[in-house]
């Protein structure tokens with residue numbers, strides 16, 4: 187801070203016309219010699235320039251008109267260097283620390299390698315730094331935490347390693363921090379809670395571990411928190427309920443355990459996406475989910491959730507409900523009553539409930555769900571009774587997985603309405619009768635399983651346990667149909 191202030195005063199003085207009229211005159215005509223020299227040094231460390239963007243970086247024209255260079259009008263100093271997507275290969279020259287008026291540095295999507303020079307930390311005016319999608323290595327440069335005006339920092343898709351430094355907490359103006367897809371390890375420093383402007387934080391696909399610091403709760407402006415695919419453990423801190431702006435939360439593929447804070451979803455009233463699949467989270471789905479009225483995607487698949495699925499009738503924006511591979515339900519009547527509460531979720535596309543302990547019967551309200559529905563997945567549960575005829579109202583279904591339950595009775599005639607169906611599984615049930623000829627209506631089928639039922643067709647198959655290729659099925663169906671017609 188002190189450093190920044192002193193430097194500001196210093197630079198202010200040297201550029202004051204009354205104090206140094208000659209220097210100012212030179213700056214307006216030629217710009218700053220240092221910037222000129224620096225840019226040439228930067229060019230020197232770039233070995234490959236397939237698009238020739240740096241051809242213009244020569245003495246025949248002013249450096250302020252060089253490709254990717256933008257100068258401030260008044261002082262003719264470089265304020266922005268934007269060399270994104272030019273497939274440049276080389277290192278970032280330490281000379282870059284001399285572009286002391288630089289506010290934006292965008293090297294997105296090139297092939298820069300090596301470490302970020304420490305000298306970058308001298309650019310105290312820097313507001314945006316985008317180095318994403320390069321081949322940079324080394325650690326997060328601590329010197330960069332001196333750039334206290336940074337608002338945007340994107341290091342994603344590189345090969346950085348080491349820890350996120352505690353000093354990152356001093357970047358108080360930071361709004362977006364993306365370290366996605368690197369090899370960062372260690373824990374998230376609690377000082378993150380000091381970055382009160384933080385709006386987007388992504389550290390997905392790294393090797394971070396340990397608990398999430400409770401200090402996250404201090405981040406009142408955080409709307410996007412993406413930590414998927416790391417090695418985080420412990421419980422989600424109850425202070426999470428204080429992140430009231432949170433809209434997108436993705437923490438899938440970690441080792442979180444424990445249960446979710448009960449009132450979580452009432453507190454997070456802006457939540458649109460909640461993804462915690464592939465962890466070891468247990469306990470019930472908090473009933474407060476009913477209050478997350480902006481929720482679009484709710485994915486808690488591959489965890490250890492237990493108990494009844496709560497009503498969700500107010501979730502009018504819900505498109506994706508994935509509760510796959512948990513221990514939900516009691517195996518008895520009433521487990522699927524919540525399906526009736528889904529009738530007001532008119533945007534629902536995927537209803538995914540496979541591999542749980544859901545029992546009872548499938549309510550006829552399964553036919554009153556969203557017209558957008560493309561997937562119903564109920565495989566490996568304890569559902570009994572008949573498949574309601576109303577299920578055929580879901581004429582846009584692409585996938586229907588009812589396999590490995592206790593369904594009995596006939597395959598409903600209404601299946602003939604599934605003109606878009608690609609995957610159909612009713613195998614491993616107690617269905618009886620014959621495969622009805624109208625299944626020929628399902629012209630888009632690529633996968634069907636009807637094995638292990640008491641369906642007539644099953645007898646004519648060589649290996650009834652196999653999921654068959656559609657060509658075989660259609661052949662079988664045709665056989666079956668002709669058997670109907672002629673028999």
Ligand SMILES: *[C@@H]1O[C@H](CO)[C@@H](O)[C@H](O)[C@H]1NC(C)=O
Pocket residue numbers: 200209212213217218219220221284286
């Ligand atoms: C050019 O910039 C450097 C570094 O900021 C500074 O030390 C020097 O005085 C400037 N020169 C002119 C001519 O403005």
Ligand SMILES: *[C@@H]1O[C@H](CO)[C@@H](O)[C@H](O)[C@H]1NC(C)=O
Pocket residue numbers: 241242243244245246247
């Ligand atoms: C210098 O830059 C100008 C402007 O882009 C370009 O036309 C010219 O060919 C360049 N000169 C050399 C020697 O590369």
Ligand SMILES: *[C@@H]1O[C@H](CO)[C@@H](O)[C@H](O)[C@H]1NC(C)=O
Pocket residue numbers: 220223280281282283284305
């Ligand atoms: C610019 O940066 C380099 C390397 O960091 C340094 O050696 C040099 O003294 C700096 N100053 C000028 C005016 O080039």
Ligand SMILES: *[C@@H]1O[C@H](CO)[C@@H](O)[C@H](O)[C@H]1NC(C)=O
Pocket residue numbers: 290291292294314315316318338340
């Ligand atoms: C890269 O950084 C610039 C700021 O320098 C930012 O405006 C832009 O959105 C970023 N691009 C991507 C794809 O992240």
Ligand SMILES: *[C@@H]1O[C@H](CO)[C@@H](O)[C@H](O)[C@H]1NC(C)=O
Pocket residue numbers: 318319340341342343362363364386
């Ligand atoms: C960071 O850059 C990547 C592109 O490499 C982009 O996908 C991502 O959205 C950027 N993050 C932010 C916060 O802008």
Ligand SMILES: *[C@@H]1O[C@H](CO)[C@@H](O)[C@H](O)[C@H]1NC(C)=O
Pocket residue numbers: 297299321
């Ligand atoms: C990145 O660097 C590694 C070695 O450091 C190299 O093997 C790899 O080809 C580079 N990738 C690209 C896209 O340049």
Ligand SMILES: *[C@@H]1O[C@H](CO)[C@@H](O)[C@H](O)[C@H]1NC(C)=O
Pocket residue numbers: 189307328329330332
């Ligand atoms: C930050 O700036 C101060 C003042 O110039 C300096 O003493 C310190 O070494 C810098 N910190 C880092 C990590 O570069």
Ligand SMILES: *[C@@H]1O[C@H](CO)[C@@H](O)[C@H](O)[C@H]1NC(C)=O
Pocket residue numbers: 355376377378379380
């Ligand atoms: C947050 O900032 C305050 C004041 O600058 C400081 O006292 C505290 O140690 C910081 N907290 C963390 C966790 O870094």
Ligand SMILES: *[C@@H]1O[C@H](CO)[C@@H](O)[C@H](O)[C@H]1NC(C)=O
Pocket residue numbers: 403424425426428
């Ligand atoms: C949430 O914030 C309130 C004040 O805004 C504070 O009193 C409370 O301790 C915080 N809760 C957690 C769990 O951090």
Ligand SMILES: *[C@@H]1O[C@H](CO)[C@@H](O)[C@H](O)[C@H]1NC(C)=O
Pocket residue numbers: 452473474475476477
């Ligand atoms: C929904 O929020 C209201 C108001 O905060 C609260 O009274 C109610 O208990 C919440 N409902 C559930 C199911 O948590």
Ligand SMILES: *[C@@H]1O[C@H](CO)[C@@H](O)[C@H](O)[C@H]1NC(C)=O
Pocket residue numbers: 499526527528529530
């Ligand atoms: C659906 O919404 C209507 C109107 O908001 C309400 O009267 C009805 O009870 C809701 N249905 C269910 C099943 O929640």
Ligand SMILES: *[C@@H]1O[C@H](CO)[C@@H](O)[C@H](O)[C@H]1NC(C)=O
Pocket residue numbers: 599600601602603624627
């Ligand atoms: C099969 O599709 C045709 C229209 O292509 C339709 O008229 C017929 O009712 C369908 N069959 C059944 C059993 O739904």
